[in-house]
Amino acid sequence: MPDEVPRPADEPVNSGDGERRIGEAIARAKAERRPAIAAFLTAGFPTRERFASLLSAAAAEADLVEVGVPFSDPMADGLTIQRSSRVALENGTTLPWILETIGEATRAGAGAGSDTPPGPTRRSPVLLMSYLNPILAHGFGAFASDGAGAGIAGLIVPDLPLEESHRLRAVLAGSGIALVQLVTPATPPGRLERVCEASRGFVYAVTMKGTTGARVDAAAAAEYLARVRRVSPVPVLAGFGVRSATDVAGLAGFADGVIVGSALVEAIERGVDPGMFVRELRGEEMAS
Amino acid sequence: MTEIPEGGRAAAGTLEDLLAGRMPDERGRFGAYGGRFVPETLMPALELLERGASEALADPAFQAELGAQLADWIGRPTPLTRAVRLSERWDADVWLKREDLAHTGAHKINNAIGQALIARRMGARRVIAETGAGQHGVASAAACARLGLPCTVYMGEVDAARQRPNVQRMELLGARVVEVGSGDRTLRAAIDEALRDWVSDPESTYYLLGSAVGPHPYPWLVRQLQTVIGREARAGLLLASGDLPDAVVACVGGGSNAIGIFHAFLGDPEVDLVGIEAGGSGAGPGEHAATASRGTPGVLHGSHSLLLQDRFGQVRDTHSVSAGLDYPGVGPEHSFLAAVGRVRYTSVGDDEAVEALEECAAAEGIIPALESAHALAGGRRLARATPGSTILVGLSGRGDKDLGILDDLRRTGRTTSDAG
Numbered sequence: 001m002p003d004e005v006p007r008p009a010d011e012p013v014n015s016g017d018g019e020r021r022i023g024e025a026i027a028r029a030k031a032e033r034r035p036a037i038a039a040f041l042t043a044g045f046p047t048r049e050r051f052a053s054l055l056s057a058a059a060a061e062a063d064l065v066e067v068g069v070p071f072s073d074p075m076a077d078g079l080t081i082q083r084s085s086r087v088a089l090e091n092g093t094t095l096p097w098i099l100e101t102i103g104e105a106t107r108a109g110a111g112a113g114s115d116t117p118p119g120p121t122r123r124s125p126v127l128l129m130s131y132l133n134p135i136l137a138h139g140f141g142a143f144a145s146d147g148a149g150a151g152i153a154g155l156i157v158p159d160l161p162l163e164e165s166h167r168l169r170a171v172l173a174g175s176g177i178a179l180v181q182l183v184t185p186a187t188p189p190g191r192l193e194r195v196c197e198a199s200r201g202f203v204y205a206v207t208m209k210g211t212t213g214a215r216v217d218a219a220a221a222a223e224y225l226a227r228v229r230r231v232s233p234v235p236v237l238a239g240f241g242v243r244s245a246t247d248v249a250g251l252a253g254f255a256d257g258v259i260v261g262s263a264l265v266e267a268i269e270r271g272v273d274p275g276m277f278v279r280e281l282r283g284e285e286m287a288s
Numbered sequence: 289m290t291e292i293p294e295g296g297r298a299a300a301g302t303l304e305d306l307l308a309g310r311m312p313d314e315r316g317r318f319g320a321y322g323g324r325f326v327p328e329t330l331m332p333a334l335e336l337l338e339r340g341a342s343e344a345l346a347d348p349a350f351q352a353e354l355g356a357q358l359a360d361w362i363g364r365p366t367p368l369t370r371a372v373r374l375s376e377r378w379d380a381d382v383w384l385k386r387e388d389l390a391h392t393g394a395h396k397i398n399n400a401i402g403q404a405l406i407a408r409r410m411g412a413r414r415v416i417a418e419t420g421a422g423q424h425g426v427a428s429a430a431a432c433a434r435l436g437l438p439c440t441v442y443m444g445e446v447d448a449a450r451q452r453p454n455v456q457r458m459e460l461l462g463a464r465v466v467e468v469g470s471g472d473r474t475l476r477a478a479i480d481e482a483l484r485d486w487v488s489d490p491e492s493t494y495y496l497l498g499s500a501v502g503p504h505p506y507p508w509l510v511r512q513l514q515t516v517i518g519r520e521a522r523a524g525l526l527l528a529s530g531d532l533p534d535a536v537v538a539c540v541g542g543g544s545n546a547i548g549i550f551h552a553f554l555g556d557p558e559v560d561l562v563g564i565e566a567g568g569s570g571a572g573p574g575e576h577a578a579t580a581s582r583g584t585p586g587v588l589h590g591s592h593s594l595l596l597q598d599r600f601g602q603v604r605d606t607h608s609v610s611a612g613l614d615y616p617g618v619g620p621e622h623s624f625l626a627a628v629g630r631v632r633y634t635s636v637g638d639d640e641a642v643e644a645l646e647e648c649a650a651a652e653g654i655i656p657a658l659e660s661a662h663a664l665a666g667g668r669r670l671a672r673a674t675p676g677s678t679i680l681v682g683l684s685g686r687g688d689k690d691l692g693i694l695d696d697l698r699r700t701g702r703t704t705s706d707a708g
Contacts, residue, residue: 073480
C-alpha cells in the first residue's frame with residue numbers, strides 16, 4: 001500500500017494540503033492572466049501503459065489533472081467517456097492500480113517516464129473523478145490514506161450530492177484531500193450557496209444540463225457562471241462541453257478555469273499528445 | 289444522521305419503524321439503505337417529484353381518479369384464484385394473485401398509471417421510461433396513451449430481441465422505443481440511458497421508473513402504487529379461506545411486485561414472506577441475478593442497496609432467462625427487509641422456472657410470465673418443505689411475451705441470456 005512507501009524527503013507528497021496545492025495552481029494561471037486548465041484523462045485508457053505516460057504529459061502542461069476512475073455504470077457521462085471507461089475496465093483498471101500509478105508519477109515529479117522535460121507546472125495537482133461505488137468498495141478510510149499517500153489533491157464524485165456527502169467529507173478532511181462539489185444551471189439559489197460553501201479546492205460548475213461530451217454555449221453560460229462566482233468562496237471551474245480554444249477563450253472572463261474531458265479523450269483516441277492538446281486550448285498552438 | 293455503512297449488511301432501524309410509517313425517513317432511507325445518489329442536475333427534479341407525488345397521493349381527488357383508472361381501465365381488483373390442481377400436485381393449498389389479468393398483462397400497470405397521473409398533474413411535457421422484459425414499457429406506453437402524454441421507452445438491445453412482441457405493442461401504443469446498445473444491453477443499461485435522458489432535460493421530462501429502485505422518492509412512490517396487490521390479496525384470502533396464508537411468495541428483480549404483495553403482510557409475523565430471485569444458470573459471477581441473497585452493499589442507479597459487484601466496486605453482469613429479473617441491484621426496502629430478517633430471499637434457476645411455467649400452464653390453464661414462474665417454483669419448494677401449508681403466490685404477469693424464448697429453449701435445449 002502507498003502508505004508503506006517512503007516519501008522523498010525534498011518534496012512531501014501530501015501534508016494535508018490538497019486544497020492549498022489546487023488553490024496555488026489556479027492562482028498561478030490567474031497570475032498569467034489566463035483560465036486554469038484542468039485536463040481529464042480516463043485512468044487505464046487507451047492502455048494501462050499508455051495512461052502512465054499520458055498522465056505525465058498532461059501534468060506537464062495542464063494546471064490541474066483530473067483522473068477518471070472508470071465505472072461500469074457511468075450515468076453522468078456521454079458516449080466518449082462511456083467508451084473510454086469500458087476499454088479501461090477491459091484493461092483491468094482498478095482503483096488500487098490507479099492510486100499506485102499516480103503515486104509513482106507523483107514521486108517521480110510527474111515528468112519521469114515520458115520525454116517531457118520537467119517544467120514549471122510539473123507538480124500539477126492530480127484530482128480523482130470517481131463515481132461513489134468504487135470509493136465505497138475501497139473503503140472511505142482506506143481511500144483517504146491511500147489517496148493522500150499517492151499525492152491525490154482532490155476528489156470529485158458526480159453521484160454524491162451535498163446531502164449525502166457529509167461522511168466522506170469528514171473522512172477526507174483529515175487526509176487533506178479536497179472534496180469538490182458540483183453545481184449546475186438548475187441548482188436553485190439557496191442550494192447554490194450551500195454547495196459552494198461546502199466545496200473544497202474549487203467548485204465544479206457544470207455548464208449545461210445533460211451528460212459530458214456535448215458542446216457549451218459560452219454566451220449562455222456567462223450569466224450562470226457569474227451567479228456561481230458571486231456566491232462561491234472558492235474558485236469556479238467550468239466543465240462539460242469545453243472542446244476548443246474558442247470555448248476556453250469564450251469562458252475565460254467568467255470562470256477561474258475550465259475542465260476539458262471528452263474532447264481530450266477523443267484527441268487521445270486520435271493519437272494526439274495531451275500536452276499539445278492543452279497548449280492548443282490555451283491558444284499557443286494551432287489545431288492540427 | 290444515518291450514514292452509509294462501508295461493507296457488512298447493516299439494518300440501522302427496525303421493522304417497527306417501517307410498520308409505523310417512519311420509513312423511508314426524510315432523506316429517503318430505509319435504515320442504512322436508500323438515499324439519493326444522483327448527479328446534482330437531478331436534485332431539484334427529485335425534490336420537486338417528492339413534493340408533487342406526496343401532494344398527489346394525499347389528495348382525495350387524485351385518489352378518486354386513480355381508483356377509477358384502476359377499476360375501469362385496468363380491471364382491478366384482480367382475481368385471487370385457488371390453484372386446485374397445483375394444490376393437489378404439491379400437497380398444499382395454493383392461491384394465485386392474478387396480476388396477469390391486469391390490463392397490459394402485468395402488475396406494472398398499477399405503477400405506470402399512478403405515475404402518469406402524477407406526471408400530468410405536475411405539468412410534464414414528455415414521459416420517459418426504462419424496461420427490461422418490456423412489461424413496464426408497455427404499461428408506460430399504455431398509460432401515456434390513455435392520458436395523452438408523449439412517451440419514450442429505453443430498452444436494452446438484448447431484451448428487445450428476446451421480447452419482440454412487447455416492442456411491437458409499445459410502438460402500437462404510440463411510444464418511441466429506443467434500443468440501448470451500450471453497457472450490458474439489458475435493463476441496467478436501459479436505466480443508465482433513461483437517467484442520461486433525464487439529466488438532459490429534468491424540468492419538462494418525467495422519468496417514470498418502473499421498479500422499486502432508484503433515488504428517493506422512487507422506491508417509496510412505486511411501493512405506494514403497488515401495495516394495492518397485497519391489500520387485495522390479503523382481504524381476498526381472508527374472505528375466501530377465513531385465514532392468513534402460511535407463506536407469501538413473489539419474484540424479485542428490482543422488487544416492485546414483491547414489495548407490493550408483501551407490504552400488507554409485514555405486520556403478520558406468522559406469515560412467512562419469501563422473495564425469489566433469478567438463480568440463472570449457476571452460482572458463479574455473471575451467471576445469476578440473485579442480488580438480495582448474494583449481493584453486498586453499494587450504490588447503483590441512485591440508491592444505496594445490495595448489489596452484485598466485484599471487490600473493486602464494479603457492477604457485475606447478470607444472467608437470467610427472465611429479462612425482468614436480470615438486474616444486478618434490488619430495491620433498498622428489500623435490502624432493509626433482508627437485513628432485519630422479515631423477508632427471506634432465495635433463488636430459483638432458469639430450468640426450474642421454465643419447468644414451473646410449463647407445470648402451471650398444463651395444470652391450471654394459465655401461462656405465467658417467466659418472472660412469475662420463479663415465484664411458482666419457489667412456492668413449490670415451500671410446499672415440499674412444509675406439506676399442507678397455505679401458499680399465496682404473486683402471479684405478477686402473463687407469459688405470452690415469453691413464447692419466443694420458450695420456443696428457442698425447446699429448439700436448442702439450453703437456457704442462455706442471448707436466447708432470441
